[in-house]
Amino acid sequence: MKRKEEILAWLDTNPRIQDLKKFAKQLGVRLRKSMKKREVIRAIKDFLKKETIETRSSATSPGVKVEEKRVEEVKELPKTYDKDKLVLLPVNPNWLFIYWDMSPETRKIVENLEPGSSVVLRVHDVTYIIFDGRNAHRTFEAHIDVRYTSNYYINVPMPNADYLAELGYKTPYGEFVPLMRSNVARTPSNSPSPSNRERWYDLRKRRRSVFPSKGVVIKPVERVRVSSPGKGVEYSGGGAFLWESIRSGGIL
Amino acid sequence: MKGYMILFLHAHLPYIKHPEYDEFLEERWLFEAMMETYIPLIMMFRKLEKDDVSFRITMSITPPLMEMLSSEDMQKKFERHMEKLVELAEKEVKRTESEHPKKNKMARYYFEYFKEILRVFREDLKGDLLRSFGEYQEKGYVELVTCNATHGFLPLMEIYPQAVRAQIEIGIKTYEKYFDRRPRGIWLAECGYFLGLEKYLAEAGIEYFFVDSHAFWYADDQPRYGVYRPIITPSEVLAFARDPESSEQVWSATVGYPGDHRYREFYRDIGFDREYDYIKPYIDPSGVRVNTGIKYHKITSKDLDLSKKELYDIDEAKMVAREHARDFLYKKVKQVERLSSLMGVEPIIVAPFDAELFGHWWYEGVIFLEEFIRLLKGQNTIKLVTPSEIIDKLDVVQMVTPAASSWGANGYYEVWLNGKNDWIYPHVHEMVEKMTEMVKKFENMEDPLIDRALKQMARELLLAQSSDWAFIITTGTSVDYAVNRVKKHIMRFLDIYDQLSKGRIDEERLSYYEWVDGIFDDIDYRVYLKVGEVS
DSSP states (O other): OHHHHHHHHHHTTOOOHHHHHHHHHHHTOOOOTTOOHHHHHHHHHHHHHHOSSOOOOTTTOTTOOHHHHHHOOOOOOOSOOSOOEEEEEEEETTEEEEEEEOOHHHHHHHHTOOTTOEEEEEEEEOTTSOOOSSOOSEEEEEEOOTTTOSEEEEEOSOTTOEEEEEEEEEOTTSOEEEEEEEEEEEOOOOSOOOOOEEEEEETTTTEEEEEEOOOOSSOOOOOOOOOOTTOOOOOBSSOSOOTTTSTTTOOO | OOEEEEEEEEEOOOOOOOTTOSSOGGGHHHHHHIIIIIHHHHHHHHHHHHTTOOOOEEEEEOHHHHHHHTOHHHHHHHHHHHHHHHHHHHHHHHHHHTSOHHHHHHHHHHHHHHHHHHHIIIIISTTOHHHHHHHHHHTTSEEEEEEOTTOBOGGGGTTOHHHHHHHHHHHHHHHHHHHSSOOSEEEOGGGOBOTTHHHHHHHTTOOEEEEOHHHHHTSSSOOTTGGGSOEEOTTSOEEEEOOHHHHHHHHOTTTOGGGOTTSBOTTOOHHHHSOHHHHGGGSOTTSOOOOOSOOOBBOOOTTSOGGGOOBOOHHHHHHHHHHHHHHHHHHHHHHHHHHHHHHSSOOEEEEEEEGGGBTTTBTTHHHHHHHHHHHHTTOSSEEEOOHHHHHHHOOEEEBOOOOSBOSBGGGSSTTTSSTTTTTHHHHHHHHHHHHHHHHHHTTTOOOHHHHHHHHHHHHHHHHHTBHHHHHHHHHTSSHHHHHHHHHHHHHHHHHHHHHHHHTOOOHHHHHHHHHHTOOSTTOOGGGGGOOSOOO
16 A cells, blocks of 8 residues: 555654644544554554555545544534524425534523423414414414424424414414414425416417416326335435335335 | 437436545545446447447536536546555456456456547546546537536525526536537436526527426326427427336336346445455445445345355346347337327437446446337338437427426425434535625625635535535435535635635635635636516
8 A cells, every 4th residue: 555655654754743643633542641653553554554555434435544534523513503504305295304513692591581481383374374473274383392302303284285384482372483484485385286377388489378277187196105014215216316225125 | 310319327426536535535536427427428429429320419417527527537537446456356267266257257358448538538538527428429420418517406495586697607617618619409407497587598598408308298288299209498499308108117116227137246345245454455444334336146036135146147138138138129219100100200319327237227228229229220210319409400399398307206306305304404505695695795896806706605505506405414314424415515605705704704714615616616606796687
């Protein structure tokens, strides 16, 4: 492995102790604070000896190159961006996903609610309306725990409907105080439209026309979900990226 | 002709290019696809052209795939990969002499075949597959469409118009860079469509896109002809929907052609079968066993344990592929006859597949395609066409807005958004906001280093958005790699953001990121300023 040789060559150039320690740390070599330069070099060399070609998962992959480690310490992803954010995403016709983040100010409010108050999530059906806080077709509410989670899946009754969520708290007197409002998310449709019009477009004349439908000529044979014990799940309706995944219940 | 068919091949791999390693396990995905699908497809085009067989195939080659195929680094790595494979096949020829004659026959076949692939790659294609696909487009046999930049799943970025625009515009620009013209159509990653997406496509000058069948079935008006005619959206972009019958015939787990017992078994590979010392130079340098592409067994029976599979015979399998092509044509002809008698206008059957199904997963798939195309000559009920040929002849078309959908399991978004991978979205959404913030902040600044930093931020963001990572995490194989990739792109992005915020850019570190995540050389991040919805 040529990388190893490069490192050994560098160790011979009498590098500074700070650089050695920094490098050792990036390699993942354990050091004691009291170690002398000679000892650090020894520790690195010992580490390199052990670090031959061992079986690794593909994630770290062969011959872990040092440049990469040098510039990137593997840190954990941030747990918060300290911003107020409530985001609603459709998953399928009956499920929404919601996640949130909070500014320090909001977090403070939530963490210091007066006794008897609780954090709640409200989901409003706002299909075809401009929501003013009170005019939703339907409103659903769930008590949530914001200390340990920052997302939920929400089961909603209507496909092809617009939903909007609010995260807030309820006072001991039952009053709802919204803290954050989400975007509007539309659940996908899962049934043929009841519409009985047909719109047509003339590409040459660039003209649109509308008339009542006489019914469809080709009726779809829709898919239905079936399951039977022992059968895997099909992850792709066709296509998608199937490398190495077919065996786990895929298409063949 | 009574009806038409659009045969669509979606060629895609995520951007996996590790210049920091001489060999990298997941780079093999590209080499396998090149060896078993992309080059064999080009070889098929050449044979058909030589034999004067006209054909029409529509293909999407995704921007990450374009970037990898055009990379000299990857081309060299592919050559090395193939050289080693030829060497291994040669050893296998000797070795199998004392084993079963059927194995020996296959070893000889592989030896000759790999040499031929390498020769075609080097001499005929000069390493440049894209140019060859482009040439077949110029000749009218192939229509190439683009795909959104990094195959990001667009429905989950709907709340950020600038992110949707960036995916679309960069997809178009990358296409222009390699094919020297504007794409007329686009393949949306995973057929992911949300209400309103067509407006962005119209804004970008895209004429048509593809959706799964139920996008038409559940549209705002019911399409009179179901999925068998294109529709136009109110923003005047056309859409084609997938024919469920064709998909099932080829894709289905239970009744699809690729499951025939005489076809080659994908999972029985000498990379796993041969003793370690012998195979070691040909698997991953870490010692992890991988597929080599040399396989001696047939499917035999689907439920059979891998160790009990019987030996494969390429000639028998080729014969089966031709039989299946004949059967497929028969079914298509019958389908067209049935549909056209009901419709009174010509049905248009749209049959999209992952390109890598043919040759890679279904080893005999390219033979099947070739035979199908050749057989078309002998009848006049159905004809292969490209979407553009259809559009250019179209007079009136029904106007509907398709329903939100994807072609993933169960038809919506849950493959890319579920309990395993939902942690990705808060980060990639925040990245879009930070990206926009920084582009705005430095909008009127002309500092080459800041320009480089912004470009790299855009690259990291786009790479983190690839639908592939979320997909792999859902399906459960190569999960570590996918998780690691998402995390790395997020961390690299945040690192640059941090540096920009503090006004101190570490040039060395930036260069490193540019080197390892070097997609889209001349990326234009100004697209992130376009935050408004389409009017």
